Amino acid sequence: MKYSEQLPPQIELNVFIIPTKEEQMIIDSIDIPHTCRNEPKCAQCDGKHHSLDSQCQVLKEYKDQLKEDVEVAIQKGLLQRISPQEKSPLFERRGHDFPPLTASDNHSNKKWNTALPRTTIESNNLRASYTDKTIESIDDNLATLIDSNKRLENKVDLVSSNMKTVILDIQLHHAVLADTINIMKDVMQYVMTASLTASRAERSSLVHVANEYYNRLHIASSRLINGYQFNQLNHQVQLMSTSLITNTVQTDQQSVSIYKSTENAKDEAMPQLEIWNFSTKDQKLVLSLLDEWYSDITLNAVVEQWENAGIAPSKNQKEYIKILCYNVEEIGELWNTCRLPHFNTFYQKRTNKNGGVCIAVGKHLKATRIEVNIPNTVVIDVAGLSEPILIIGIYWPTSQQRDLDEILPYVVDGTILSGDFNATVKKWNSPITDRRGAHVKEWINESNLDYIPSTPDSSKRSLRNIDLSFSNMSTISSETLFFGTSDH
Incomplete structure (x- = not known):
C-alpha cells in the first residue's frame, strides 16, 4: 500500500x-x-x-x-497489610461558633484591602517619622563615607611619606657615591701612582695630600650617615602625626573629629612619647614639629616649611682630650677578666709572653677599630669631635724587628701615635740616643710628626724615656704619672 x-x-x-x-x-x-x-x-x-x-x-x-x-x-514478609485509619470526626455546628454581628460591627459594605482615610495629625506624624529616619540614614551614610575618606587620605599620606623618604635617600646616596668615586679617582691618580714611583723621601710629601683625601672621605661618610638619620627622623615624625590623627577618628554614628588645637595634640602625644621611651630632647623636637604641623592648613605647606628649614649650626664646646699611655704588667693575662667602667676596650695580643697592646676610649666618644695585620699595633678611629682623630698604639719589644713604614698609611691628619718603643733619644729626655732611637727619630721627622714632650725618666729601672708619644696636631702636651706597679 x-x-x-x-x-x-x-x-x-x-x-x-x-x-x-x-x-x-x-x-x-x-x-x-x-x-x-x-x-x-x-x-x-x-x-x-x-x-x-x-x-x-x-x-x-x-x-x-x-x-x-x-x-x-x-x-514471607514481602507485603504488609495496611490497617484502616480512624475516620475524622464529622463537623458539628454549635450555636456559639458563629455569633451574629451587631450593627456597629457590620462592615459588609467595606471593601477589602482598602486603607481608611487618615487624619491630618496622623499624616503629619507619619511624614515626620519617615523624614527623621531618612535624615538619620543619610547621617550614618555620611559618617561612614567621611570615615572611609579619612582612612584613605591617611593611607595616601603614608605612601607619599614613604616615597618621599625613599627618594631623598636615593638622592643622598647618588650624591655621596658620585663624590666618593671622584675622591677615589683622585687618590689613584695623584697618590697611588706617585707613592709607587717616588722614593722614600719623596713619599713623605704625599702624606698631607693623602690626609686631605681622607678628610674628604670622612666628610662624605658623615654626610651620608647624618642625612640618612635626618630622613628617618622626619619620616617617623610624619608617621606619628598620622597615627595621632587616626586615633581621633570616631565611627560610632558620628563624623570624624580631628584635633582643633595644638594643645590637644600635645596632650595626646606626650603619653605616647613616654610609652615609646623618647628622650627629653626628642620629645621637645616632636612637640616643636607638632606646633609646625598644626600651624599650617595643608600638608604641602608643612612639608614646604620643613624643606626650607636648614640644619641649625651646632654649638661646639671645647674640651681637652685626655690620653693615657700606661704600661701594665701582665695585661695579656688579665685584660679580659675585668672591665673599665664607661670605656670601650680594644686589645691585640702581644708577640711575646708578656701582655699586649690595649686602647681604652670613653663611651661618650664613637670609637671604631681599624683592622690591621701589623704585630703589636692597635689603630682606633675616634669620631664625635669637631674633627676625626686616629690613635695608633704600639709596643716594640727589644727583640722584635719592625718596619715603621707599615703604619705610615694610617698616619693622617689628626693622628696620635703612642706606645712603648724601647728606644732612647737624647733630645727626648733620655741620657743618650741609641741605634733604635736614631731610627725612630728619623722616621718621625720624615712622617711630619712632632714629639709630645713629657717628663723624663719614664722607666723606673733606668733614666731612659722609652714611652713616647707623637702627633701631627698642635697644642698637645703630656705628663708622666708616678703611680701603679708598672716598671714605666
Missing part, C-alpha cells in the same frame, strides 16, 4: 507498508457487511456475558490465584 502524508512545503514523504497475513485478512474483511445482534460476549471465555462479569469462570480463577499469591507474599 502507498500512503502520502502532507509535509511542510517542498517536502513530500512516501511511506510503503507491507501488511502481514493476519492484517491482510482483516483488511479483506472490511468490505464484509456487519450485522449487530446486541448480545454480550466475554473476551476471556467467549461466554454470553461481559468480560468483567463476576460469573466469568476465568476471572474467578484469576481472583482466587491472586488472593493465594498475596497471602503467600504476606507470610
